[in-house]
Amino acid sequence: xxxxxxxxxxxxxxxxxxxxxxxxxxxxxxxxxxxxxxxxxxxxxxxxxxxxxxxxxxxxxxxxxxxxxxxxxxxxxxxxxxxxxxxxxxxxxxxxxxxxxxxxxxxxxxxxxxxxxxxxxxxxxxxxxxxxxxxxxxxxxxxxxxxxxxxxxxxxxxxxxxxxxxxxxxxxxxxxxxxxxxxxxxxxxxxxxxxxxxxxxxxxxxxxxxxxxxxxxxxxxxxxxxxxxxxxxxxxxxxxxxxxxxxxxxxxxxxxxxxxxxxxxxxxxxxxxxxxxxxxxxxxxxxxxxxxxxxxxxxxxxxxxxxxxxxxxxxxxxxxxxxxxxxxxxxxxxxxxxxxxxxxxxxxxxxxxxxxxxxxxxxxxxxxxxxxxxxx
Ligand SMILES: [Zn+2]
Numbered sequence: 001x002x003x004x005x006x007x008x009x010x011x012x013x014x015x016x017x018x019x020x021x022x023x024x025x026x027x028x029x030x031x032x033x034x035x036x037x038x039x040x041x042x043x044x045x046x047x048x049x050x051x052x053x054x055x056x057x058x059x060x061x062x063x064x065x066x067x068x069x070x071x072x073x074x075x076x077x078x079x080x081x082x083x084x085x086x087x088x089x090x091x092x093x094x095x096x097x098x099x100x101x102x103x104x105x106x107x108x109x110x111x112x113x114x115x116x117x118x119x120x121x122x123x124x125x126x127x128x129x130x131x132x133x134x135x136x137x138x139x140x141x142x143x144x145x146x147x148x149x150x151x152x153x154x155x156x157x158x159x160x161x162x163x164x165x166x167x168x169x170x171x172x173x174x175x176x177x178x179x180x181x182x183x184x185x186x187x188x189x190x191x192x193x194x195x196x197x198x199x200x201x202x203x204x205x206x207x208x209x210x211x212x213x214x215x216x217x218x219x220x221x222x223x224x225x226x227x228x229x230x231x232x233x234x235x236x237x238x239x240x241x242x243x244x245x246x247x248x249x250x251x252x253x254x255x256x257x258x259x260x261x262x263x264x265x266x267x268x269x270x271x272x273x274x275x276x277x278x279x280x281x282x283x284x285x286x287x288x289x290x291x292x293x294x295x296x297x298x299x300x301x302x303x304x305x306x307x308x309x310x311x312x313x314x315x316x317x318x319x320x321x322x323x324x325x326x327x328x329x330x331x332x333x334x335x336x337x338x339x340x341x342x343x344x345x346x347x348x349x350x351x352x353x354x355x356x357x358x359x360x361x362x363x364x365x366x367x368x369x370x371x372x373x374x375x376x
Pocket of ligand 1: 166167170260261
């Protein structure tokens with residue numbers, strides 16, 4: 001029996017393996033140059049039909065210990081079908097048991113979205129006559145940051161930016177983008193057609209490529225939390241935000257969607273810009289319009305369970321949503337999906353999943369169209 005994590009988005013450290021009892025004591029490694037930790041992804045080999053016991057010893061020391069309550073680990077034999085297994089959290093340890101049917105099996109915090117799949121996504125999308133792929137800049141480690149420009153430029157077209165995975169250990173965000181792009185590029189979809197008639201979209205499917213490959217939860221390779229870099233992005237330490245914000249300054253922006261996953265809250269929800277200086281009736285009305293439209297078209301989306309609202313003027317302006325809302329006076333949302341499940345529409349076998357994230361990503365086009373012509 002052996003455990004490995006030396007692959008794309010792998011993260012685990014072996015503390016000990018008791019080969020007589022098939023008992024594995026494990027630890028999650030810290031993000032690169034950072035104290036954050038929570039994402040895990042590892043492979044167990046040579047354990048067919050062996051009843052194995054796992055304990056993640058430092059689960060209580062992670063960024064969001066409450067994220068482990070009512071959470072079930074994701075498991076896959078083929079790296080496509082990720083199902084959940086019963087998991088418990090007590091005394092700061094995450095514990096689960098599993099008897100593999102095959103010789104090799106993967107465990108992860110959530111269905112991973114690999115760098116190879118990311119490259120497939122952007123290259124397949126660029127084959128559409130609606131799409132141009134551009135490299136916005138380079139990451140801290142020198143990788144290309146891909147942006148898809150979707151739709152044709154035109155006078156009076158609304159500019160929509162969609163960015164995802166600032167936090168690399170939130171792969172549901174890129175599954176969401178995959179569903180979003182698939183629907184947007186479907187020439188038979190009337191909602192997509194109408195959006196592309198009147199808007200041009202700039203989509204960055206993965207803001208934090210280095211951190212994704214490294215198996216980080218929140219940090220980039222420089223150790224930066226990219227979603228705290230929007231006020232004063234550093235060309236050296238947070239080039240991912242620096243180049244994207246620079247491009248936003250060039251294109252202007254009427255709507256931002258910034259896609260994330262939330263460790264603790266078992267629902268889909270958005271965070272808005274109520275705490276920015278200059279928050280006005282336009283933003284308030286449009287936020288409500290967008291939220292109501294999404295709720296009426298997807299039972300997976302709700303507005304009851306979410307983050308506490310910021311007091312007037314109390315927004316953290318280093319975060320993308322308030323910074324962009326304030327900088328451009330535009331409508332701006334942080335979209336959050338669960339790591340656990342959507343408690344409104346639970347699925348015992350899969351929990352919240354890659355497929356469900358994709359479907360939610362497609363569904364957001366309805367509220368986008370609903371508010372499109374009123375965007376300022
Ligand atoms: Zn996040």
